[in-house]
Amino acid sequence: MTPTVHSAAATPAAPAVRLSPGAQVLAACRAEGRAALVGYLPVGFPTVQTSIEAMVAMARAGADIIEVGVPYSDPLMDGPVIQRATETALEGGTRVDDVFEAVHAISAAGAAAYVMTYWNLVLRRGVDRFAADLASAGGCGLITPDLIPDEAGEWLAASDAHGLDRVFLVAPSSTPERLAIATGACRGFVYAASTMGVTGTRETVGSAAETVVAGTRGVTDLPVCVGLGVSNRAQAADVARFADGVIVGSALVSALGEGGIPALEALTRELAAGVRESRR
Amino acid sequence: MSEQLGRFGEFGGRYVPEALIPALEQLDEVRRKAAVDPEFVGELDRLHRTYTGRPSIITEVPRFAAHCGGARVILKREDLNHTGSHKINNVLGQALLAKRMGKTRVIAETGAGQHGVATATAAALLGLECVVYMGAVDTRRQALNVARMRLLGAEVVAVTNGSQTLKDAVNEALRDWVANVDSTHYVLGTVTGPHPFPEMVRDFHRIIGVEARAQVLDLVGRLPDAVLACVGGGSNAMGIFHRFLLDPSVRLIGLEAGGEGVHSGRHAARFSGGTRGVLHGAATYVLQDDDGQTIESHSVSAGLDYPSVGPEHAHLFETGRAEYRAVTDDEAMQAFRLLCRTEGIIPAIESSHALAGAMAVGRELGPEALLLVSLSGRGDKDVHTAARWFGLLDDAEGMP
Numbered sequence: 148m149t150p151t152v153h154s155a156a157a158t159p160a161a162p163a164v165r166l167s168p169g170a171q172v173l174a175a176c177r178a179e180g181r182a183a184l185v186g187y188l189p190v191g192f193p194t195v196q197t198s199i200e201a202m203v204a205m206a207r208a209g210a211d212i213i214e215v216g217v218p219y220s221d222p223l224m225d226g227p228v229i230q231r232a233t234e235t236a237l238e239g240g241t242r243v244d245d246v247f248e249a250v251h252a253i254s255a256a257g258a259a260a261y262v263m264t265y266w267n268l269v270l271r272r273g274v275d276r277f278a279a280d281l282a283s284a285g286g287c288g289l290i291t292p293d294l295i296p297d298e299a300g301e302w303l304a305a306s307d308a309h310g311l312d313r314v315f316l317v318a319p320s321s322t323p324e325r326l327a328i329a330t331g332a333c334r335g336f337v338y339a340a341s342t343m344g345v346t347g348t349r350e351t352v353g354s355a356a357e358t359v360v361a362g363t364r365g366v367t368d369l370p371v372c373v374g375l376g377v378s379n380r381a382q383a384a385d386v387a388r389f390a391d392g393v394i395v396g397s398a399l400v401s402a403l404g405e406g407g408i409p410a411l412e413a414l415t416r417e418l419a420a421g422v423r424e425s426r427r
Numbered sequence: 428m429s430e431q432l433g434r435f436g437e438f439g440g441r442y443v444p445e446a447l448i449p450a451l452e453q454l455d456e457v458r459r460k461a462a463v464d465p466e467f468v469g470e471l472d473r474l475h476r477t478y479t480g481r482p483s484i485i486t487e488v489p490r491f492a493a494h495c496g497g498a499r500v501i502l503k504r505e506d507l508n509h510t511g512s513h514k515i516n517n518v519l520g521q522a523l524l525a526k527r528m529g530k531t532r533v534i535a536e537t538g539a540g541q542h543g544v545a546t547a548t549a550a551a552l553l554g555l556e557c558v559v560y561m562g563a564v565d566t567r568r569q570a571l572n573v574a575r576m577r578l579l580g581a582e583v584v585a586v587t588n589g590s591q592t593l594k595d596a597v598n599e600a601l602r603d604w605v606a607n608v609d610s611t612h613y614v615l616g617t618v619t620g621p622h623p624f625p626e627m628v629r630d631f632h633r634i635i636g637v638e639a640r641a642q643v644l645d646l647v648g649r650l651p652d653a654v655l656a657c658v659g660g661g662s663n664a665m666g667i668f669h670r671f672l673l674d675p676s677v678r679l680i681g682l683e684a685g686g687e688g689v690h691s692g693r694h695a696a697r698f699s700g701g702t703r704g705v706l707h708g709a710a711t712y713v714l715q716d717d718d719g720q721t722i723e724s725h726s727v728s729a730g731l732d733y734p735s736v737g738p739e740h741a742h743l744f745e746t747g748r749a750e751y752r753a754v755t756d757d758e759a760m761q762a763f764r765l766l767c768r769t770e771g772i773i774p775a776i777e778s779s780h781a782l783a784g785a786m787a788v789g790r791e792l793g794p795e796a797l798l799l800v801s802l803s804g805r806g807d808k809d810v811h812t813a814a815r816w817f818g819l820l821d822d823a824e825g826m827p
């Protein structure tokens with residue numbers, strides 16, 4: 148690996164000169180011949196303190212990467228479970244500042260943290276300041292569900308300047324041209340939405356997921372992680388056949404909400420076993 | 428990025444999930460082609476003449492104008508359109524586009540219910556399935572419109588998350604759209620949202636200003652000194668403003684909902700109390716806190732009760748081409764009653780904000796001034812609110 152050299156210049160799709168901790172985890176999983184488990188929880192649910200403990204516990208129980216959600220008043224990519232959890236978090240007074248505390252705690256525990264945030268929260272803090280704060284907390288980068296690369300000029304520059312990964316989404320509706328644009332701007336990994344829809348558990352993860360991953364692999368060598376709808380061990384194992392990472396959100400949020408940290412750990416262990424079932 | 432799509436200065440853009448980009452690209456392409464296709468233009472024109480009731484008339488209102496510093500006041504009567512407001516202009520255009528794209532289902536958000544009623548109407552006319560999302564608070568405030576939409580065959584979904592008002596209805600409509608984009612067109616009701624909505628919706632409403640400018644020239648022989656319109660998302664305002672943008676002598680004045688007063692924090696005055704941000708797909712002015720969380724808006728008028736505003740208005744505001752003022756609930760309701768009593772016209776409470784603006788601007792400019800006001804809708808839907816506000820009925824007469 149070459150030493151870190153970052154330029155502040157805005158160079159869209161700049162080559163990664165250093166792998167982030169998250170990217171290193173994905174590379175290690177690939178070397179092991181398995182998919183990574185990416186677990187999502189929002190900061191502040193049920194409280195800031197418990198959510199941070201839960202994220203660290205999830206990492207210890209087998210989540211390879213933690214996706215730290217930032218509660219937002221208008222979460223248009225989220226289904227009912229995450230909507231309710233983030234409403235609780237906001238009613239409890241959760242602030243954007245708390246996100247950096249969570250990232251710091253996760254990094255200090257030796258795990259890789261990405262922040263999943265709606266764009267207005269980044270804009271409001273200032274894109275460069277948000278990036279600086281995330282980098283100094285030890286975060287790997289941002290997952291941005293409502294930001295497309297076409298609108299991301301400031302973020303491309305800030306992520307280069309602060310050595311952060313940027314994870315854009317691709318979807319079953321993405322044309323080859325859009326796949327190329329999205330993946331060309333990604334660093335770290337690509338987030339492939341398994342279905343057309345919002346977050347939430349689903350009975351089955353449809354065949355669209357496999358198709359979108361195949362299409363994505365046609366245009367990039369980056370790891371491709373699949374999210375939306377995965378809730379149990381069997382689904383995790385199924386997605387792990389073709390994806391580099393399996394992203395689970397609503398099911399973990401429900402487990403935490405219903406059974407506290409013990410239930411969260413139990414589900415995490417199940418899912419971690421699932422991603423190890425499909426060796427490649 | 429070199430090319431910034433759908434921008435008005437720094438505002439606008441497309442801040443939406445990647446999953447929606449192909450649908451937005453398709454919509455943009457189809458509406459551009461339709462705009463120059465004689466068949467499409469002819470069909471929309473025919474519907475406007477034979478169904479909407481266009482051109483809408485203008486009415487000079489001298490008895491009302493006596494309360495506007497003696498200025499001459501002319502109303503553009505969008506309230507006389509079928510379904511009772513300007514909203515139908517946009518909805519018929521988008522419903523025809525939905526058919527062109529082969530979509531069989533339309534969805535819409537609605538606050539006051541006027542856009543929902545217009546969408547349900549167009550869906551009935553063109554044989555489309557229709558689902559309307561409406562905040563649960565608004566379904567209670569505007570219960571009659573819920574019944575109207577159901578009569579027209581639409582499904583009305585009461586949205587119970589978040590603040591249970593218009594912004595949450597937009598969120599829910601966007602979630603539906605992502606999941607059903609193959610079959611469904613999202614008939615967005617105002618000049619907000621991701622590109623191409625702000626531009627497309629404006630273009631469908633541009634007819635308001637095109638007609639009014641010619642009608643005023645015909646009646647008075649000169650251009651108005653000011654054009655006034657209420658601004659919720661800003662569609663009736665962009666519709667009447669656009670034809671006057673290149674007339675430098677014409678002041679363009681948008682009236683936002685000042686609610687209980689801008690200093691009370693309970694208002695929807697984005698240009699007095701908001702800051703730059705992104706909401707529902709567009710970079711614009713937003714009511715938000717220090718973290719970027721949306722702050723709930725407040726207004727007596729459900730149609731103006733929205734925490735963000737169309738990006739083109741943000742651009743007109745920053746360039747100074749248009750000015751924006753806040754009108755309080757109380758000022759709007761006084762203007763509402765005044766128009767009823769002086770002219771025999773019951774305006775929508777939304778439009779009453781523009782009337783209150785005319786009262787203030789007329790007094791500033793004096794008797795030589797000529798004001799053109801967008802009367803965006805009629806007040807039938809607001810009779811209940813007005814009866815309560817002015818104490819017009821007692822319990823025995825059926826006031827709950």
Ligand SMILES: Cc1ncc(COP(=O)(O)O)c(C=O)c1O
Nearest residue numbers: 541659660661662663730803804
């Ligand atoms: C009569 C009337 N006027 C104005 C509005 C506000 O919308 P816009 O600002 O898009 O014209 C509404 C919205 O419901 C309305 O019903």
